[in-house]
Amino acid sequence: MSPSPEPLLTVRDLEVTFSPRKRLFRERIALKAVDGVSFDLSEGETLGLVGESGCGKSTTARGLMRLVEPTGGSVRLEGRELLGLPAKELRTARRDIQMVFQDPYSSLDPSMLVRDSIGEPLDVHVKLGRTERVERVAELLRRVGLPPEYMTRYPHEFSGGQRQRLTIARAIAADPKILVLDEAVSALDVSTQNQVIGLLEELSAQIGLTYLFIAHDLSVVRHISDRVAVMYLGQIVEHGDAARVFDAPAHPYTEALLSAVPVPSPRTQRARERIVLSGDPPDPSRVPPGCRFHTRCAYAMDVCRTEVPLLTPAQGSGEVACHLHTAGPRLAGASVRTLATRSEVPA
Amino acid sequence: MTATTGSAAVRAGTVTDTTLEVDNLVVDVLTETGWATVVDGVSFSVRRGETLGIVGESGSGKSVTCLSIAGLMPPRQTRVRADTLRLLDHDLTRLTPKQMSDVRGPTISMIFQEPMSSLNPAFTVGDQIAEVLRRHEGASRRESKRRAVELLDRVGVPSPARRAAQYPFEFSGGMRQRVMIAIALACNPDVIVADEPTTALDVTVQAQILELLREVQHEHGMSVIFITHDLGVVADVCDRVLVMYAGQIVEGAGLDELFENPRHPYMEGLLAAMPRMDNPSEALASIPGHPPRIGAMPDGCRFHPRCRYAADACVGGGTPPLEVAAPHHTTRCLRHSELTLRGNP
Numbered sequence: 001m002s003p004s005p006e007p008l009l010t011v012r013d014l015e016v017t018f019s020p021r022k023r024l025f026r027e028r029i030a031l032k033a034v035d036g037v038s039f040d041l042s043e044g045e046t047l048g049l050v051g052e053s054g055c056g057k058s059t060t061a062r063g064l065m066r067l068v069e070p071t072g073g074s075v076r077l078e079g080r081e082l083l084g085l086p087a088k089e090l091r092t093a094r095r096d097i098q099m100v101f102q103d104p105y106s107s108l109d110p111s112m113l114v115r116d117s118i119g120e121p122l123d124v125h126v127k128l129g130r131t132e133r134v135e136r137v138a139e140l141l142r143r144v145g146l147p148p149e150y151m152t153r154y155p156h157e158f159s160g161g162q163r164q165r166l167t168i169a170r171a172i173a174a175d176p177k178i179l180v181l182d183e184a185v186s187a188l189d190v191s192t193q194n195q196v197i198g199l200l201e202e203l204s205a206q207i208g209l210t211y212l213f214i215a216h217d218l219s220v221v222r223h224i225s226d227r228v229a230v231m232y233l234g235q236i237v238e239h240g241d242a243a244r245v246f247d248a249p250a251h252p253y254t255e256a257l258l259s260a261v262p263v264p265s266p267r268t269q270r271a272r273e274r275i276v277l278s279g280d281p282p283d284p285s286r287v288p289p290g291c292r293f294h295t296r297c298a299y300a301m302d303v304c305r306t307e308v309p310l311l312t313p314a315q316g317s318g319e320v321a322c323h324l325h326t327a328g329p330r331l332a333g334a335s336v337r338t339l340a341t342r343s344e345v346p347a
Numbered sequence: 348m349t350a351t352t353g354s355a356a357v358r359a360g361t362v363t364d365t366t367l368e369v370d371n372l373v374v375d376v377l378t379e380t381g382w383a384t385v386v387d388g389v390s391f392s393v394r395r396g397e398t399l400g401i402v403g404e405s406g407s408g409k410s411v412t413c414l415s416i417a418g419l420m421p422p423r424q425t426r427v428r429a430d431t432l433r434l435l436d437h438d439l440t441r442l443t444p445k446q447m448s449d450v451r452g453p454t455i456s457m458i459f460q461e462p463m464s465s466l467n468p469a470f471t472v473g474d475q476i477a478e479v480l481r482r483h484e485g486a487s488r489r490e491s492k493r494r495a496v497e498l499l500d501r502v503g504v505p506s507p508a509r510r511a512a513q514y515p516f517e518f519s520g521g522m523r524q525r526v527m528i529a530i531a532l533a534c535n536p537d538v539i540v541a542d543e544p545t546t547a548l549d550v551t552v553q554a555q556i557l558e559l560l561r562e563v564q565h566e567h568g569m570s571v572i573f574i575t576h577d578l579g580v581v582a583d584v585c586d587r588v589l590v591m592y593a594g595q596i597v598e599g600a601g602l603d604e605l606f607e608n609p610r611h612p613y614m615e616g617l618l619a620a621m622p623r624m625d626n627p628s629e630a631l632a633s634i635p636g637h638p639p640r641i642g643a644m645p646d647g648c649r650f651h652p653r654c655r656y657a658a659d660a661c662v663g664g665g666t667p668p669l670e671v672a673a674p675h676h677t678t679r680c681l682r683h684s685e686l687t688l689r690g691n692p
Contacts, residue, residue: 052552159637190620191633197631219622246627258624261579264579264581264606264621264691265606266582269583
């Protein structure tokens with residue numbers, strides 16, 4: 001990604017710490033769910049955020065929106081710092097970042113008419129007259145591909161895909177700049193999912209929306225994202241252009257994650273090399289020393305068990321935090337890991 | 348597993364190659380507006396040692412089909428009929444619920460999507476595995492405990508003796524699914540029905556669980572019916588596949604044949620709709636519209652309102668018959684011989 005003049009959103013060293021009590025009357029322990037996450041989001045681009053459940057991708061999103069209060073770092077929206085902003089100013093700033101959640105059944109109030117669910121952000125941020133409000137809701141419904149007549153219905157009358165369209169209509173009601181989509185298409189059947197993805201792509205083309213797209217389905221992420229960041233145990237371990245990350249993953253974790261996704265073609269699937277990671281991700285309250293991934297990494301070296309790897313430029317684009325690329329064996333001036341990657345060749 | 352004489356192994360020599368035979372299964376469920384047919388004339392058989400995939404969108408009747416066969420649908424709200432429902436030498440249509448319950452453990456067991464709600468939070472994991480062994484094999488308390496630990500070890504739960512004494516909440520999603528597989532394996536059944544067993548799991552854990560299922564199947568030679576909506580998972584584990592739509596089987600074929608030469612427009616649509624990591628430039632197609640609602644099935648071919656190839660003949664009359672389109676390949680499409688559909692090579 002060429003450095004644009006100023007990114008829309010700049011996240012630096014974001015930290016979110018939870019302190020659950022392990023046992024009653026015992027000391028609270030600190031659990032860093034997000035531990036120093038940094039990224040930029042430029043206008044009109046889609047950044048995919050991937051990783052296993054519990055890696056902190058949703059907490060990152062909630063932290064930057066201050067739905068959970070970050071314990072450190074900085075989040076700047078068009079240069080304006082959001083962390084530490086008083087509640088009233090935060091509310092106006094939030095107009096520019098809206099969120100869509102996974103479950104369209106629980107994110108719409110069942111007792112509210114569609115008109116009022118979609119109109120609510122307008123009441124908070126825009127304040128329109130009655131007829132203008134109805135007109136605006138009708139336009140929003142049309143924009144997400146639903147007939148305006150639906151505004152006098154209740155959520156239970158809609159299917160899952162239609163409900164997700166309604167939550168998107170509500171999210172874009174007050175003209176936000178950024179949509180944070182947290183597993184927004186994960187609960188939908190594949191053909192419905194594609195319709196919603198098509199809608200998102202249309203909206204980004206029409207009104208220049210910027211997306212932070214969080215999902216565990218890597219095929220979907222590959223399809224929709226310009227850039228991808230991979231998280232493991234609260235940190236970004238690799239990021240870069242989607243094509244580079246998917247075709248030539250530089251971090252062993254990314255490589256394993258990608259190889260675990262089954263491809264819907266029997267012949268290709270049989271021919272693929274699979275790396276089955278052993279075990280579950282470690283307990284986030286007891287992060288391993290050195291590289292956090294070394295306990296499951298097939299390439300782990302001595303240095304990985306003691307030294308924390310820093311993000312360094314990855315060949316092609318983006319950055320990677322892995323000792324293989326700095327302390328690992330080198331061949332023809334490049335790290336062996338990069339040379340060894342081969343892109344998938346469909347039969 | 349030397350402690351038991353595997354029932355599967357014993358029967359293997361005496362019974363035919365088919366473990367499960369279903370002919371014309373019809374399932375009605377009670378809805379607010381009366382009885383509605385949700386599975387309509389499903390017929391298939393499963394061979395020993397094979398993995399049969401059943402795919403379809405939610406509401407297509409794939410889970411109800413399997414739950415009905417296993418006698419696990421709520422009796423008052425369900426009517427199950429079939430011309431044949433044969434599991435090994437048991438005629439399931441003639442069994443009382445009590446008899447069915449005796450047959451189930453040693454012959455057919457199920458693995459569900461949500462391992463947390465399938466395990467009882469109030470009992471230790473070891474107790475829940477042991478219970479199955481006591482109930483179906485009359486094993487003693489000590490014997491069943493010992494074998495529970497053995498089973499946990501078999502499904503790759505580390506330090507099985509310690510873990511057997513723990514409760515389900517102390518297990519991660521993947522580990523819970525391993526426990527479910529241990530329970531399903533306990534009586535060494537001939538058929539395992541796995542209903543979206545990896546849908547709630549991360550891909551890395553999904554890969555582990557699929558690998559485990561493959562291993563235990565290889566070891567015990569059981570049949571697996573694998574219900575899923577993920578065609579990637581199908582391509583990874585299945586030998587043969589049935590495609591369900593609106594309560595009916597619309598296509599059935601061997602794995603490669605189905606993916607390479609789909610003969611029903613619905614399957615073509617599903618394949619085109621799968622986002623592919625290895626081919627991202629391809630535009631994501633989607634099947635227009637929605638599956639029909641229960642009790643409001645369209646006349647003629649049930650898929651015709653969403654089908655891009657629908658002709659006049661598809662619109663009226665009864666549903667088209669399931670026809671043989673190629674050797675071991677059936678389709679419920681009237682136009683199958685004129686259409687050239689696109690697959691995923």
